[in-house]
Amino acid sequence: MTPRTPVTTPAGATGTADTDDADSTNGTDGTSRETGTVAGATTFAGLTLDRHVHASDRAVNLARDVLSGLTANPRELPPKWFYDATGGMLFDEITRLPEYYPTRCERAVLDGHASDIAAACPADTLVELGSGTSEKTRLLLDALRAAGGLRRFVAFDVDESTLTQAGRSLIAAYPDLAVHAVVGDFERHLSHLPSGGRRLIAFLGGTIGNMRPAKRGAFLRALREQCGSTDALLLGTDLVKDPDRLVAAYDDGAGVTAAFNRNVLTVINRELGADFNIRGFAHVVRWNAADSWIEMRLRAVRDQQVTIDSLALAVDFQRGDDLLTEISAKFTRDMITAELADTGWAVAQQWTDPEGDFAVTLATPSTAPEAAPV
Ligand code: AVJ
Numbered sequence: 440m441t442p443r444t445p446v447t448t449p450a451g452a453t454g455t456a457d458t459d460d461a462d463s464t465n466g467t468d469g470t471s472r473e474t475g476t477v478a479g480a481t482t483f484a485g486l487t488l489d490r491h492v493h494a495s496d497r498a499v500n501l502a503r504d505v506l507s508g509l510t511a512n513p514r515e516l517p518p519k520w521f522y523d524a525t526g527g528m529l530f531d532e533i534t535r536l537p538e539y540y541p542t543r544c545e546r547a548v549l550d551g552h553a554s555d556i557a558a559a560c561p562a563d564t565l566v567e568l569g570s571g572t573s574e575k576t577r578l579l580l581d582a583l584r585a586a587g588g589l590r591r592f593v594a595f596d597v598d599e600s601t602l603t604q605a606g607r608s609l610i611a612a613y614p615d616l617a618v619h620a621v622v623g624d625f626e627r628h629l630s631h632l633p634s635g636g637r638r639l640i641a642f643l644g645g646t647i648g649n650m651r652p653a654k655r656g657a658f659l660r661a662l663r664e665q666c667g668s669t670d671a672l673l674l675g676t677d678l679v680k681d682p683d684r685l686v687a688a689y690d691d692g693a694g695v696t697a698a699f700n701r702n703v704l705t706v707i708n709r710e711l712g713a714d715f716n717i718r719g720f721a722h723v724v725r726w727n728a729a730d731s732w733i734e735m736r737l738r739a740v741r742d743q744q745v746t747i748d749s750l751a752l753a754v755d756f757q758r759g760d761d762l763l764t765e766i767s768a769k770f771t772r773d774m775i776t777a778e779l780a781d782t783g784w785a786v787a788q789q790w791t792d793p794e795g796d797f798a799v800t801l802a803t804p805s806t807a808p809e810a811a812p813v
Pocket of ligand 1 (some may be wrong): 533541688
């Protein structure tokens with residue numbers, strides 16, 4: 440790696456984005472009122488939006504992650520940068536691939552057990568960590584409505600446009616439901632989750648698997664600290680299985696996941712003025728049995744130098760050099776129970792699809808969360 444000029448981080452690259460400043464339309468607390476409702480008030484009609492991450496933070500956060508990721512050894516990028524508009528569409532396509540079983544397995548569990556979940560936790564508020572666009576969300580909303588108590592839906596995601604779109608379509612589908620969208624990063628803004636009522640907090644899709652164990656622990660503990668005794672967590676986790684099936688799920692025959700993986704290079708080229716040659720990197724997938732996770736990598740197929748204008752950075756890749764772009768952890772039931780117990784949660788119920796490929800766990804707050812391991 441040869442910095443073209445002394446590597447200086449763009450101004451504010453390390454600045455935190457969470458400003459909560461009053462730039463939102465007409466709210467003073469970062470909450471913009473779209474339909475004359477008051478966030479957190481007793482009346483539940485319409486859509487409320489809280490903004491803790493601003494569109495302007497994206498470039499700063501991307502620059503920070505790319506600079507630290509490409510100058511690290513081994514090189515690594517967080518998977519969140521896959522998800523621009525193209526990445527979102529490619530992921531949607533992945534969920535329909537024959538090899539990628541997690542989405543349909545989780546849907547099968549919710550199809551079969553949404554009413555059991557609603558009976559076990561008759562919440563008045565469904566919180567989804569994620570944008571709430573999925574069909575799975577509606578299965579839960581319908582079951583909680585049928586159980587009689589549902590009054591509010593909170594969607595928490597980093598992408599405001601997806602959130603507001605999803606919010607509006609949910610309001611159209613559920614006119615009497617209060618929809619509260621929170622634009623935030625679940626590694627930093629969980630404390631901004633709207634409080635009150637009895638909340639079922641859904642974290643689906645196996646997305647928790649993209650975090651390493653320490654981050655997962657911190658996340659589950661932070662969530663536990665936001666929860667009262669009547670709240671519950673609904674967690675989707677992919678289960679350990681035949682490594683060939685695991686690898687195939689991330690390396691499909693049609694090459695959609697390969698395109699999804701390479702998309703992060705397109706994002707960096709477009710948003711940071713880099714000159715990655717997309718075809719200069721191969722899509723590589725490996726089952727790491729020791730750490731119980733799938734690794735997705737981009738491997739340089741030849742010696743090449745990549746320059747990133749906005750970082751004044753030049754990065755040399757030797758043929759065979761890897762860039763880790765995602766881990767996706769796979770769990771056993773014991774791992775799930777242990778990680779939840781370590782972070783102040785107790786497994787109340789657990790369901791899997793008929794093949795036992797994917798688990799959905801309902802966890803309730805156990806006694807006070809144990810202190811974080813030092
Ligand atoms: C959406 C994060 C759960 O890790 O399985 C799919 C993303 N990456 N194919 C996963 C993904 C490659 C997916 N999650």
